[in-house]
Amino acid sequence: MLVIVFLGLLAVTLSLDAETSKSLYDVLDGNKDGVVRLNEMFGTYNIVDVNKDGLITFEEFAAGPHPGAPPLSMREAFRYFDDRDNEKNNGVLDSGCVVAFFDDLDVNKNGVITRQEMKDNYLPLFLVK
Numbered sequence: 001m002l003v004i005v006f007l008g009l010l011a012v013t014l015s016l017d018a019e020t021s022k023s024l025y026d027v028l029d030g031n032k033d034g035v036v037r038l039n040e041m042f043g044t045y046n047i048v049d050v051n052k053d054g055l056i057t058f059e060e061f062a063a064g065p066h067p068g069a070p071p072l073s074m075r076e077a078f079r080y081f082d083d084r085d086n087e088k089n090n091g092v093l094d095s096g097c098v099v100a101f102f103d104d105l106d107v108n109k110n111g112v113i114t115r116q117e118m119k120d121n122y123l124p125l126f127l128v129k
């Protein structure tokens, strides 16, 4: 019985994740050519940076497209980025986190992130500490 419940929960978690990574990918792929490039990632960063001061606060982050759906909390996702930008763990995000995030997802280092790379690598980034 417990096993069945667990598998059910797992299925829900996995399908939520697939939805999250898919919708985030659609946001990141600004020109809809099916791959995400670094400049598109910066474009999304600039959209999330509502007041255009070059930094993203938690409030700006929470209002934009982000990996915040269960099982991930928005705070944890924010911390993930704040741990990878230029001024680490200072409570705001700078553009350094864009490069780090891109690099984490572009596993084969060919300069573009495919839908498959997003699908395979997005969730583990946030789950493995």
Ligand SMILES: [Ca+2]
Pocket: 028, 029, 030, 031, 032, 033, 034, 035, 036, 037, 040
């Ligand atoms: Ca694109």
Ligand SMILES: [Ca+2]
Pocket: 049, 050, 051, 052, 053, 054, 055, 056, 057, 060
């Ligand atoms: Ca800002």
Ligand SMILES: [Ca+2]
Pocket: 082, 083, 085, 086, 087, 088, 089, 090, 091, 092, 093, 094
């Ligand atoms: Ca920071």
Ligand SMILES: [Ca+2]
Pocket: 105, 106, 107, 108, 109, 110, 111, 112, 113, 114, 117
């Ligand atoms: Ca790639």
